[in-house]
Amino acid sequence: MSNSLTHILLIDDDPIFRLGLRTALAEFPNLQVVAEADTGVTALDILRRRQNQNAVDLVILELSLAELSLSQQLKTDYPNLPILLLTAQSDPTQLAVAQEAGVDGYCSKGSPVDTIVGAIGQLTSGESFWEAFPAFSQSIPRSVPSPRWHNQLRSQGLQQIEAALVLVKQQLQSPNLTNLDRLFWNGRRRELLAARWLVNQLLPAQVIVVERGEERKERQGGQGGQGGQGRDSRLAISRQQGILVPSTPSSSELTQVLESSQTFDATLAKLQSGLTNLTGEILEIDILQTDKKRELLGIILQKVEAILAELRFSQITMEQLAEKRSLILQDLWQVSVMDFFGRYYTLPWGNRELAVVDILLRDAAAVQGDILDRIPFVVELFAHQLFDTPLIIDNVSYPAQTPEALTRSGILLQNLIIQLANGVISPLLNNFADTEAIKQNFYNQQLISSRDIARFRNNLSWRYRKLQLLDEPEAIFESRHHLLVLTDTGIKRTAIYAPRTQELEQLQGLSFVVSIAYELRDAISPRLRGTVSWVGRGVVYFLTQVIGRGIGLIVRGVIQGVGSAWQDTRLGK
Known part of the structure; x- marks a missing residue:
């Protein structure tokens, strides 16, 4: 790699990843991330503005953003600009499409920093770099043309899907989009993603021939032996023919995608109905305007769907899922905070500007302990979505795709996004509760006075004390969990x-x-009620049968005496 400074444009929709990569590359004096973008439109605008001064030398982008249209447009407008694909996806068909679209190199997001830096060096030197997977590190595949009509059909279909996805993304970025329109375009986007997945699985991809070691050495020549075109472990090796071909796709993968889409669509539809709190207990999100509440829940729903896709592509195991539960929830909370408030949202504070998100993220430990760690069935929900594991409902196991499992997974998903939303608002109430700019932009108009906000926070504090000291021990003793769900009328x-x-x-x-105390009440209460009932019956018997009859006889004697005296007086007259 030369000593000249390499200017890098980083394109990724994950702000946490962009920050981490930028920090890692800052350790190398000959590399400089001069700009970042979260969409293709922003990236193209940055490149146009930097054509004359501090021109970009290399583009690093994620596969979800490196769709065919963006990659082809980059290569059309800037043919000499190298593109490095840095993605968590390892689907060989996806990588082959990206290579055809003009991508010059590929590294997985889990690669060491030195590997990424080496790939940058090779690309800026005019070479290509395709990280090899461990299973195929001894041989480097090269493409062999498959039947032309197959390639044309597959390529044309993918291009049409990618073009439609670009239009859908542009529509979703419109600030004037109504809730009904947003629901429609989100559904359209999921349909296109499912169609793209089907095309990649069903239509034939390129056939890849494995070269012998001697052929590889002759072809590589003076190039460093580090780069190579890799394919993931889903490729099956045919030793008799000496080729690698895609293995037959599992039908369970399609089922998982369709079931997940059905669950998320149902939850998204419920977000469009009432979001009034009908639980009888105060929630953090109650302070938000209805539109802001719906926006926050929608953002979190999208983040959960995105992280499930990322976990699915990373091929995480059940054991790893349980171990990383807290980390996954914390990542979901952080990206939700940044997306809802805006990564660079600031508030005037005296003579300086306060970075709101940075201050909110400082409460990560408190939110983790008070809210995130208390969310139940997170591992069960993710395992059901990723691996089709059955759900246990009232001690009965229900396989995936059954109506009972679909209903329960929807309940768990709704509780997850509502609790995450509470976690997003909790640090806001702790740090900027009575700030006018926050009240104007986010708060319900009925909760904007200082007294109302103070009462709201006190009630919220008392709810957590009651939950910790009374409600949670009672729920544990009764072997149940209380979940928040979305209904047509509100949150119950x-x-x-x-x-x-x-x-x-x-x-x-x-x-x-x-x-x-609950156990003693359960043990004593039936006996005490029985004793009180027995004593009560005895008292009633004594009062009615003994004292009552005695009083009745006395009254009867008095009446008879009065009657006799009255009769004697009458006869005497």
Whole structure:
């Protein structure tokens, strides 16, 4: 790699990843990230503005943004500008399409920084770099033309889908889009993504021939032996023919995608209805305007869908999913905070500007402990979406695609996004509760006075104390979880059964005392009620049968005496 400074344009819709990569590349004095973009339109605008001064030497982009239209347009407008694909996806058909569209190199997002820097060096030197997968590191594949009509059909179909996706993305970025229109375009986007997946799976991709070691050495010549065109482990090796061909796609993958889409579509539809809090308990999102509440829940729903896709492509295992539960939730919370408030949103504070998101992210540990760690069934929901694992409902196992499993997964998803939304607003109430700019832009008009906000925060604080000291021990003792769900009329609370014996054994302090009090009440109450009932019946018998009859006889004697005296007086007259 030369000592000259390489100017890099980074295109990725994940702000956390962009920040991490920018920080990592800052350690190398000959590399400089001069601009960042989260959309293709922004990237093209940056390139046009930098044509004359500080021109970009290399583009790094994610596959979700490096669609055929963007890659082809970059190569058309800037044919000498190298493009490095840095993505978590490893689908060979996707990578082959990207290569045909003009991408010069590929690295996975899990690659070491030194590997990425080496790829940048090779691309800026006019070479290509395709990171090899471990299973095929001993041989480098090269493309062999497959039947022309197959290629043309596949290429034309993908180009039409990519063009339609670009139009849909432009529509979704419109600030004047109504809720109904947004629902329509989001559904259209999911249809196009499913169609693209089907085309990549069903239509034949390029056939790839594995070269022998001698042929590879002759072809590489003076090039460094590090680069190579890699393909993922889903390629099946045909040793008799010496070729690599895509293995037959599993039908379960399509089923997972369709079921996930159905669950998310149903949740998105419920977001368009009422979002009034009908639980009887205060929630953090109650302070938001209805439109802001709907926007926040929609953002979180999109982030959950995106992280499921990323986990699916990274081929995470069940064990890793359980281990990374807290990290996944924290990532979801962070990207939701940045997307909802805006990464660079600032507030005037005296003579300086406060970076709102940076301040909110400082409360990550508190939000993790108070809200995120308390969300139940996160691993079960993700495992069901990723691996089609059955869901246990009232001690009965329901396989994926059954109506019961679909309904339960929808409930778990709705509770997840509502609790994440509460976690997004919680640090806002702790840091900027009574700030006028925040009240004007986000708060419900009925909760904008200082007194109303103070009352709201106090009620919220008391709810968490009651939850920790009374409600949660009771729920643990009764083996149930309280979940927040979306209905046609608003947000309601529902209870579902789940064994919580381990949590019950770990209760300490006042929570343990509360559980003992409930147990004593359950043990004493029936006997006490029986005793009181028996004593009550005895008292009633004594009052009615003994005292009542005695009083009746006395009254009867008095009446008879009065009657006799009256009769004697009458006869005497």
